[in-house]
Amino acid sequence: MESNIKNTHSDDNISKDQDNSTIYEDQSVGVELTRKDINAMAWRSLLLQASFNYERMQAGGWLYGLLPALKKIHTNKSDLSKSMVGHMGLVNTHPFLVTFVMGIILAMERSKQDVTSITNTKIAVAAPLGGIGDAMFWLTLLPICGGIGASMALEGSIMGAVFFLVLFNVVHFGLRFGLAHFAYRMGVNAIPLIKANTKKVAHAASIVGLTVIGALVATYVRLTTTAEITAGQAVVKIQADVIDKLMPAFFPLIYTLLMYALVKKGWSPLKLISLTMVFGVAGKFAGIL
Amino acid sequence: MESNIKNTHSDDNISKDQDNSTIYEDQSVGVELTRKDINAMAWRSLLLQASFNYERMQAGGWLYGLLPALKKIHTNKSDLSKSMVGHMGLVNTHPFLVTFVMGIILAMERSKQDVTSITNTKIAVAAPLGGIGDAMFWLTLLPICGGIGASMALEGSIMGAVFFLVLFNVVHFGLRFGLAHFAYRMGVNAIPLIKANTKKVAHAASIVGLTVIGALVATYVRLTTTAEITAGQAVVKIQADVIDKLMPAFFPLIYTLLMYALVKKGWSPLKLISLTMVFGVAGKFAGIL
Amino acid sequence: MESNIKNTHSDDNISKDQDNSTIYEDQSVGVELTRKDINAMAWRSLLLQASFNYERMQAGGWLYGLLPALKKIHTNKSDLSKSMVGHMGLVNTHPFLVTFVMGIILAMERSKQDVTSITNTKIAVAAPLGGIGDAMFWLTLLPICGGIGASMALEGSIMGAVFFLVLFNVVHFGLRFGLAHFAYRMGVNAIPLIKANTKKVAHAASIVGLTVIGALVATYVRLTTTAEITAGQAVVKIQADVIDKLMPAFFPLIYTLLMYALVKKGWSPLKLISLTMVFGVAGKFAGIL
Amino acid sequence: MEITLLQALGLGILAFFAGLDLFNGLTHFHRPVILGPLVGLILGDLHTGIITGGALELVWMGLAPLAGAQPPNVIIGTIVGTSFAIATGVDAAQAVAVAVPFAVAVQMGITFLFSAMSAVMSKCDVYAKNADTKGIERVNYLALLVLGTFYFLWAFLPVYFGADHAKGFVEMLPADLMSGLGIAGGMMPAIGFAVLMKIMLKNVYIPYFILGFIAAAWLEMPVLAIALGGLAIALIDFMKKPEVAENVQVKKEFEDGI
Amino acid sequence: MEITLLQALGLGILAFFAGLDLFNGLTHFHRPVILGPLVGLILGDLHTGIITGGALELVWMGLAPLAGAQPPNVIIGTIVGTSFAIATGVDAAQAVAVAVPFAVAVQMGITFLFSAMSAVMSKCDVYAKNADTKGIERVNYLALLVLGTFYFLWAFLPVYFGADHAKGFVEMLPADLMSGLGIAGGMMPAIGFAVLMKIMLKNVYIPYFILGFIAAAWLEMPVLAIALGGLAIALIDFMKKPEVAENVQVKKEFEDGI
Amino acid sequence: MEITLLQALGLGILAFFAGLDLFNGLTHFHRPVILGPLVGLILGDLHTGIITGGALELVWMGLAPLAGAQPPNVIIGTIVGTSFAIATGVDAAQAVAVAVPFAVAVQMGITFLFSAMSAVMSKCDVYAKNADTKGIERVNYLALLVLGTFYFLWAFLPVYFGADHAKGFVEMLPADLMSGLGIAGGMMPAIGFAVLMKIMLKNVYIPYFILGFIAAAWLEMPVLAIALGGLAIALIDFMKKPEVAENVQVKKEFEDGI
Numbered sequence A, B, C: 001m002e003s004n005i006k007n008t009h010s011d012d013n014i015s016k017d018q019d020n021s022t023i024y025e026d027q028s029v030g031v032e033l034t035r036k037d038i039n040a041m042a043w044r045s046l047l048l049q050a051s052f053n054y055e056r057m058q059a060g061g062w063l064y065g066l067l068p069a070l071k072k073i074h075t076n077k078s079d080l081s082k083s084m085v086g087h088m089g090l091v092n093t094h095p096f097l098v099t100f101v102m103g104i105i106l107a108m109e110r111s112k113q114d115v116t117s118i119t120n121t122k123i124a125v126a127a128p129l130g131g132i133g134d135a136m137f138w139l140t141l142l143p144i145c146g147g148i149g150a151s152m153a154l155e156g157s158i159m160g161a162v163f164f165l166v167l168f169n170v171v172h173f174g175l176r177f178g179l180a181h182f183a184y185r186m187g188v189n190a191i192p193l194i195k196a197n198t199k200k201v202a203h204a205a206s207i208v209g210l211t212v213i214g215a216l217v218a219t220y221v222r223l224t225t226t227a228e229i230t231a232g233q234a235v236v237k238i239q240a241d242v243i244d245k246l247m248p249a250f251f252p253l254i255y256t257l258l259m260y261a262l263v264k265k266g267w268s269p270l271k272l273i274s275l276t277m278v279f280g281v282a283g284k285f286a287g288i289l
Numbered sequence D, E, F: 001m002e003i004t005l006l007q008a009l010g011l012g013i014l015a016f017f018a019g020l021d022l023f024n025g026l027t028h029f030h031r032p033v034i035l036g037p038l039v040g041l042i043l044g045d046l047h048t049g050i051i052t053g054g055a056l057e058l059v060w061m062g063l064a065p066l067a068g069a070q071p072p073n074v075i076i077g078t079i080v081g082t083s084f085a086i087a088t089g090v091d092a093a094q095a096v097a098v099a100v101p102f103a104v105a106v107q108m109g110i111t112f113l114f115s116a117m118s119a120v121m122s123k124c125d126v127y128a129k130n131a132d133t134k135g136i137e138r139v140n141y142l143a144l145l146v147l148g149t150f151y152f153l154w155a156f157l158p159v160y161f162g163a164d165h166a167k168g169f170v171e172m173l174p175a176d177l178m179s180g181l182g183i184a185g186g187m188m189p190a191i192g193f194a195v196l197m198k199i200m201l202k203n204v205y206i207p208y209f210i211l212g213f214i215a216a217a218w219l220e221m222p223v224l225a226i227a228l229g230g231l232a233i234a235l236i237d238f239m240k241k242p243e244v245a246e247n248v249q250v251k252k253e254f255e256d257g258i
C-alpha cells in the first residue's frame, strides 16, 4: 500500500519538477524524419546491446541507435548534448521491441518535449516491454522454432536449420521495422495523449509483464528435490508426496524470490551465478537435488 | 478508448434528446395487464421470427407479440401508432429469452415511458441476451439433449426422440412463460431502477455475452489445416507442430475475425456463406484443408 | 445491490454511534505487554473452544484467552468489566489464526480504543479468517498430512503417526505463536491504520474467504445420484450423462444452498444434521443415492 | 423401394411444419433425432428412420442459426438423407453425403429469402404508422406461409423425383467437393458469431472476448462454466459502482472540512 | 478376544483427552492415524491398531468441524471401530461399518451439547459485568470436564459391554441404512459451509463464491491454488482505491482551475 | 580425428560472429540447430554437426539471457561440444557433458565482462556532454571487438589444444559435479527473472505475478495464453478509468444542483 502511494507521489514530483536545464533551448519543432531515417534507426538498433553492462545496461547502444536522428533534430549543439546526456541513463528493454520505444521517443524529441518527460516515458514503456518481450520471443517463439528445427535436425535434415532461421527472423525483422515506423508515426500524432497516458500505458504493460514473469518462474526455473524420508519399508518422496501435492513449482518460486531478495540487496549477477552453481553442485553432492 | 468514450456520449445524447414526438399524449398509467395478457404475449412470442429478415431481424414478430397488450395500454390511436412505429425498429435477441425483454417493455409502455427510453432499454437488454441465449440454449442445452437422444436412437430406441423432446421443451416453455411473468411484474415495480440501470445492466450483460462468444469461437468453429512442410524424410505438420503449440483454435479465431471485418464492411450473409463455401471447397482441392 | 448498500450504511452507523458507555474511563495507554504475556495468551488460546456453543460460539474461550492481558491493561475495575462484556459477544474464527486477531485486539485495548471499534475490528477480521483457515488447515494441510501418514500406516509403519504429528504441529504451533507476536507488534504501531482499514481488510479477507468456500463446496461435499432412465436397451445415467456434462458438483452446490437457506431460516445444526441423515438414508432406500 | 406420390406429399407437409419450427415454435421437433423417425413412419420404415436420425443429429450437433446466420439446413438434410437411406438401403454415412448438397442449397435459399423479406418491412412501417394491427399480423402470417411452402417444395421435389437418382447424381460430384462443403459447414458458425459481435462488440468488451477465448481454447472449459465465470466478473463490475459514489461523498465531506 | 475392564477404562480415558483435543489443543492426536495405534497399544495389538487407524484416516479425510458443524465423530468412530477390529479380528472395512452408527450418534450428541451449552453464556455475561475473571475461567474448565466425560462414557460403555455384541448388533441393521449414513456423512460438510456462508456471505461476495466454485468444479484446482487466486483478486481490489482518491484530487485541481 | 590449425581458426572466427549475434543482430544463427551444422561444415562432417546441433538445441531450450543475466553459454557449449563429438565420434549425450564446463566458464566470463564494461560508461557521459557522437559510436564498436575476441579465444584455444584431451579431462571430473552444474543451469533463469522483477515489480503488481504463477503452475497453461490473459486484464484496467471521470462529472452536476 504505502510503497504504492509513495511511488505514485514520487512520480508526480518528477513529472512536476521543471528544472530549466531539462528544457530545450530551441523549441521549434525539428525537421520531419523520413522513412530512411527511421529505417536507419531500426538497423542501428541491432547494436542495442553492443556496450551492454550492468550499470546502464543498454544505454550505450540505445543512444547509438538514436544518434543520426538526434543530430537531425537538434541542430543546436547544446540541445544535442542535453539530449544525449539524457539518453545515457539506464535503460533496458527487449531488443526486438526496442524500436517501438525508440519511435515514440524520437517523436517526442522532434516536438522538443522536456528531457524529463522524455526520460520518464522511455523508462515507463521500456521496462515492462523487457519482461513481455522475453516471454514472447525468448521463451515462446524461440523454443517453438527451436523445437521444430531440432526435431528435423535429429532426423539429419539440414532443413531444420533453414526452417528455424527463416521462421524466426521473419517475425524478428518484421517486428523490428514494423514497430519502428508505427511507433514514430503514432508518436507524432499522439504526443499529448502519450504524455497524458504514459503512466496508464506503463501500468497496463506492467500488469502484462508481471503476469508473464509469474508464469515464467513456474515454467522455466527447474528445481526439484530428490530427498526422501524413509521409515521402515515406508518411503515419503518429499517432492512427489509433499511438495507437488501442496504447490507444484514450489522450489522454483522460492529460489526466484531468494534471488530477487539478493538482487535488491545489490548482489551482482556474477555473485548470483556463482551462488547458484555452488548450490547446484553442493545439492547434488548432498544428494538432495 | 475513444470509440468507447464516443459511444457513451452518443448514448447520452439519445437519452437526453427529448423530441416531443417521443412522448405519449395520454400520460395516465395504462390498464393493469392480467396473467391472461402476459400468457397471450408469451404464446405469440412463438412467432417472433415469422417475418425474420436481415434489415430489421425480429422486428415484425416482436411487434406481433406485443400487439394485444399495446392495444389495451394505448386506448389513444395516435399513441398506439407512435408505440408501434417505435417497435418496428431493428431488434434481435434469443427467442427463448425474448419474453423477458417483452415483459419489461410492456411494463414501461404501461407506465407511459417516452418511446426513446423504451427503445434504448429494448436494444440494450435484447442484444446481449442474444449471444448469451445462443450459448446457453443452442450450443449447450441443445447439444446435450441431442447427444443423449442420439445415443439412445443409435441403439434403435424411439425413446431417444421422446426424451429429447420432453427434456428440451420443459426448459424451453418453462423459461418462455416464467420469464414473461417475472419480467413484467419486476418491471412494474422497478421502472425507475430500470431506467437508471439500463446502461449498467446492459454493460453487465454484454460482459457475459462477449465472454461466451469468445468461448464459442474456440468451441464451435471448426477449421484446421492439413498442410505440411516436407524436407527430406523430415515432415512438419503445420497444424500439429506449429499452430497447436502456439494457439489452439488459431484458425477459427482468424476466420471469425475475418467474417467480423466483412460484416462490418456491410457484406450480406449470403455473400459470407458463399465465400465460406468457396473457401472450404477451394481449400479442399488445394489440399490444405 | 440494495442489501449491499444497506449494510454499508449500518456499518457506518455502528462506527459512528459514540455511546459514551463504550469509552474507557481511564484513557492512559496501558502497560506494555511483554513477550511472556503474549505467549501466555497464545497458550490459553488453545482453550478457545472450551465452552463452544451455538449462541456465542467461541466467545467464552476467546475471553478466557485475553483475560490475563486485560487485567494488566485495565487496572480500573469498571473498565475491565466494560471490556469483558464486550468480549462476550459472538465470535468465531479459525483456532489457529485466532491469535492473529487476539494480538491486534490487545494492541487496541492497550491504546484504549472505544469498545465499539474494538468489537467491529474483532468481527470484521475474525469471521473471514474462519473460512480461510478451514480451507487452509482443516481441508488442505490436514488431508495432506493425513494422506501421507495413512499411506505409511497402511504399510504397517508407526512412522506414519509420528510423521503426521510432527509435520502438522510444526505448522500449527508455528502459526499460533508466530501470529500472536506479529499481530500484537503490528497492532501497536498501526492502530490508526487498522481502524481506518478494518473495512477494507475485512473486504479483502471476505473475498478470499468466499472464493475458497465456493471451492470447498465443489471439493468436499460428496453427493451424486445413481438414478437412471431406462428405455428399452438404452439407458441414461442421470449423473454421468446429464449432470456431469452440465455441471460437475451440481448436487453438492444445490444441497449446500439448501442448507444455507435453512440456516438463514434459523434451523439449528441439530435439525440440519438430522435432515441430512434422513435424506441420505431415504435416498439410499429410494435407490437414487 | 419406390417412394409414392402420397409419401412424397407427406414428407413435403412434414417439411412445411418442421421448417416453421426451425425459427418459430422452436419445439425442435425439426431436429434429426425426431424428424428421422417421422420420416421413417411416413416411409414405413421406422427403425431406419430412428437410426439415421440419430446419426444425422450428431452430424448437425452445434449447428444452429445464430443471429440469423444459416448453417447447412438440418431439415431438408434430414428428410432427403433419411428418405434416401430408406429408399436405397445405404448406411447413414452415405445418406449424409447425399444430404449435404441439398442442405447447402436450402441454406442459401433461406438466406436469400431472409434478404428478400427485408422489402416488406417498409410495408410494416406504414401499417405501424396507421396503427393497423391487422396489417402487421397479416404480414407475419404470409411470411410463414411463404417459408413453409419453400420447405414443402424442397422436400417434395427432390424426394419424389430425386431420391432414386440422388445416388447417381451424388456419385457424379467429385468427392473433394462434398468434403469441401462439409468443411465449409464446420466454418459456418463463424458467420453467426461475426454478426453477434457486430451487434454487441464495443472496444470495452474486447478483453472479455479474449478471456472467454482463452478459457475455451486452452483450458477447454465448457461454455456453461465460462458463462458462469463471465457472470461473476459482470457482477463484480456491476456491484462496484456504489463505492465510487461513496468515495465522491467522502470527497464532499473532505471539501466541507476546508 | 476379551476386552478387560482396565482396557475399557484406558480407552475411556483416551477418549476423554482425544475428545478435548478435537476442539481444544488441536494437536490432532485424535485423528485415526494416531488414535488407532494408541488403541492398539492399550489392547495389546499395535499392528492392527496402526493398519486400522490408517484405513479410518482415509475414511474421515476432509471431515472436520466447520463453523462448529459436526461431521460423524472421528474419535468414537476410531476407538470403537479399532477395538472391534482387534477384538473380533475383522478387516478395516467391516470395522468402519461398525464404527459409523456410533460416530453418528456422538455427532448428534455433541451437537446437542453445543446447543445446551448456550444456556451458560448468560452466566458468563454476569461474570463479565462483575469483572469476575475467575468465574469466566471456571465456566471454561467445567465445560471441558463435561465434554471429556461425555466422550469417556461413549468410549467406555460400547467397548466394555458392546464390542463383542457389536457385530451382531450391526448385522441386524439393514445394509442400506449403514451406507445411507455413509452418504449422509459425505454431505455433512455442506452444513459447515452453510454456516460459514451465513456468517460471511454478503451479495457483493457472491461472484467470488462462483469463481471459486468454477475453479474447483471444472478446472479441478486444489484449494490452495484457488485461495491464492482469491488472494490475488483481493489484493488488486485492496490496492485499487488510492487511484480513485487520486482522480478526485485531479478533479479538485480542475475545479480550482475554474 | 585431428583438428587442423586452419579449422580451429575457422571455428574461432565463427565463434566471434556468433558471439556478437547472441546480443547483437540476434538473427539467432548462434543457436545450436544452426551453429552445429556450421561447425560440421568447417570440420568436414556436416551430418554429425546437424545431429549434435539438434541435440544441443533441446538441451539449451528455454535458456536465453534475461535482463542481461547469463545462462551457461550456448555458443561455446555448441562449438566445443560439436567439435568434440566430431573429433572423437562420441554421441551427443557425452558431447554435452564435455560442453557444459566450458559453457559455464564462458557464462561467468561474459558476466564478468558486462560488469567491467560499466567502467567505460563514465567515458560515454563525457562524450555525451560534448555531443561527441563519434565518441559514442567508437565505444560501441570497441565493445563489440572486445566481446568478439573473447569468444574467438574461448573457441579457438580449447578446440585447438583441448579437443582430444577434453575427454580425459572431463572423465577426471566427478560425475556429480557435472550433473550438479547441469542442475544449476536449470536454476539460472531465476536470476534473470529476479532482475526483471527488480526493475518492474511494485507492490501493486504482486497480484498479477501470483495469477501468472497459478496459471502456469497448476493450470499448466502455456506462456502465450497467460500473456493474453494478462493483456485482457490490463485492458479492462486501462479502459475502466473514464467511468470514474464520468462519476466525478456526475458529482459536479450534483454539486451545481445544490
Ligand SMILES: OC[C@H]1O[C@H](O)[C@@H](O)[C@@H](O)[C@@H]1O
Residues within 6 Å of the ligand: B049, B058, B092, B093, B094, B095, B130, B131, B133, B134, D064, D065, D066, D067, D068, D069, D196
Ligand atoms: O442470436 C440471437 C438469435 O438470432 C436470430 O434471431 C436467430 O438466429 C436465433 O436463432 C438466434 O438465437
Ligand SMILES: OC[C@H]1O[C@H](O)[C@@H](O)[C@@H](O)[C@@H]1O
Residues within 6 Å of the ligand: C049, C058, C092, C093, C094, C095, C130, C131, C133, C134, E064, E065, E066, E067, E068, E069, E196
Ligand atoms: O469455521 C471456523 C471454526 O468454526 C468453529 O470454531 C470450529 O468448527 C472450528 O473447527 C472452525 O475452524
Ligand SMILES: OC[C@H]1O[C@H](O)[C@@H](O)[C@@H](O)[C@@H]1O
Residues within 6 Å of the ligand: A049, A058, A092, A093, A094, A095, A130, A131, A133, A134, F064, F065, F066, F067, F068, F069, F196
Ligand atoms: O530482459 C530484457 C532484455 O534484457 C537484456 O537486455 C538482455 O538480457 C535481453 O536478452 C533481454 O531481452
